[in-house]
Amino acid sequence: MYTQSFNVPDGAAPAQAVAAVLNAAQQQVLQAAQTKFDAVIDADGKIEPKDWMPDAYRKTLVRQISQHAHSEIVGMLPEGNWISRAPSLKRKAILIAKVQDEGGHGLYLYSAAETLGTSRDQMLDALHIGRAKYSSIFNYPTLTWADVGVIGWLVDGAAIMNQIPLCRCSYGPYARAMVRVCKEESFHQRQGFEALLAMMQGSAAQQAMVQDAVNRWWWKCLAMFGPPDADSPNSVQGMRWGIKRISNDDLRQKFVDATVPQAKVLGVTLPDPDLKWNEERGHHDYGQIDWDEFWATVNGNGPCNKERLATRVKAHEDGQWVREAAMAHAQKQATRQAQQQEAA
Numbered sequence: 568m569y570t571q572s573f574n575v576p577d578g579a580a581p582a583q584a585v586a587a588v589l590n591a592a593q594q595q596v597l598q599a600a601q602t603k604f605d606a607v608i609d610a611d612g613k614i615e616p617k618d619w620m621p622d623a624y625r626k627t628l629v630r631q632i633s634q635h636a637h638s639e640i641v642g643m644l645p646e647g648n649w650i651s652r653a654p655s656l657k658r659k660a661i662l663i664a665k666v667q668d669e670g671g672h673g674l675y676l677y678s679a680a681e682t683l684g685t686s687r688d689q690m691l692d693a694l695h696i697g698r699a700k701y702s703s704i705f706n707y708p709t710l711t712w713a714d715v716g717v718i719g720w721l722v723d724g725a726a727i728m729n730q731i732p733l734c735r736c737s738y739g740p741y742a743r744a745m746v747r748v749c750k751e752e753s754f755h756q757r758q759g760f761e762a763l764l765a766m767m768q769g770s771a772a773q774q775a776m777v778q779d780a781v782n783r784w785w786w787k788c789l790a791m792f793g794p795p796d797a798d799s800p801n802s803v804q805g806m807r808w809g810i811k812r813i814s815n816d817d818l819r820q821k822f823v824d825a826t827v828p829q830a831k832v833l834g835v836t837l838p839d840p841d842l843k844w845n846e847e848r849g850h851h852d853y854g855q856i857d858w859d860e861f862w863a864t865v866n867g868n869g870p871c872n873k874e875r876l877a878t879r880v881k882a883h884e885d886g887q888w889v890r891e892a893a894m895a896h897a898q899k900q901a902t903r904q905a906q907q908q909e910a911a
């Protein structure tokens with residue numbers, strides 16, 4: 568024992584030696600966890616909340632899922648605006664159900680993000696102070712009833728195209744939430760198409776209203792898929808991790824190819840003179856998206872950004888009493904249960 572202590576150098580060195588041994592052990596544990604994580608990803612398996620995951624994977628998921636959740640709840644606003652003005656009882660009932668569904672999607676998604684260790688309050692704070700992103704598409708106004716149909720047909724159509732591959736996302740809770748979301752989005756897309764079909768079989772004024780709405784929304788829907796692959800900083804890593812399965816450009820192309828025949832059935836023109844079938848590629852070519860406008864909107868300067876955020880903040884503040892009442896009720900129930908257990 569003594570001889571050993573004689574061998575120990577002075578000062579901080581012993582602590583450093585212990586730390587080095589500990590660090591090496593920690594490194595080994597970390598390496599093993601990383602190897603296991605990589606193996607699950609390579610085997611196309613699922614990562615679950617209690618599994619070890621790299622910090623960057625967790626951060627990416629919180630970023631994407633919270634942005635997605637915010638998009639769903641901000642996305643209630645452009646159409647919610649038309650509930651009191653729907654042209655018939657049937658259309659009103661459908662629209663109420665659809666807008667409620669979007670709220671529900673937001674809730675599943677916030678819950679999925681919470682499993683990663685971020686609280687709903689943190690996510691909502693980020694939205695309310697304007698730090699968090701949400702989909703560019705919800706910063707445009709809904710000027711006529713035809714906009715509601717076009718949102719269903721094109722915006723929900725684009726959302727499904729992007730979300731079907733997310734049902735195979737490597738993070739279990741997100742993938743499972745997306746299965747139900749996609750089923751509901753598919754109803755949303757159909758109701759939009761059907762509402763437009765009814766208008767296109769109506770008067771010349773109704774047909775013109777539909778065409779005008781399509782003209783205003785088409786390019787914004789193409790931009791929804793995100794920047795071109797070459798300018799998409801998150802794509803490569805997102806695809807490596809099995810979060811993203813199909814690239815922004817490939818999804819955009821799939822959307823164009825699927826929508827052109829639907830536009831023919833409706834009898835509307837898609838507002839792009841460069842839109843044509845390319846036999847060689849087996850896809851439609853399409854024109855240039857205005858990326859400057861897209862980034863201006865994403866960065867807070869679209870036509871309705873300020874209005875959307877102000878409405879969300881007000882809704883959250885107006886709902887404070889409901890959250891307080893729910894908490895007080897839960898507390899009362901817990902106290903009552905504890906008293907009953909004590910008495911038993």
Ligand code: FAQ
Nearest residue numbers: 635638639642669701702703726791793799800801802865
């Ligand atoms: N708007 O590197 P990437 C719906 C941002 S739900 C705003 O390509 P990533 C249902 C992006 O966040 C619609 N920002 O990023 C509904 C990133 O910024 P960051 C929402 C956008 O993540 C219908 C930066 O640009 N759907 O519509 C947009 O790999 C009707 C660089 O981009 C989802 O959220 C955009 N359009 O790919 C509700 C689906 N695009 O975070 C009501 C899940 C990109 O680095 C009514 N999300 N950015 O600062 C995704 O699939 C992906 O996050 C993408 C972007 C594809 C949106």
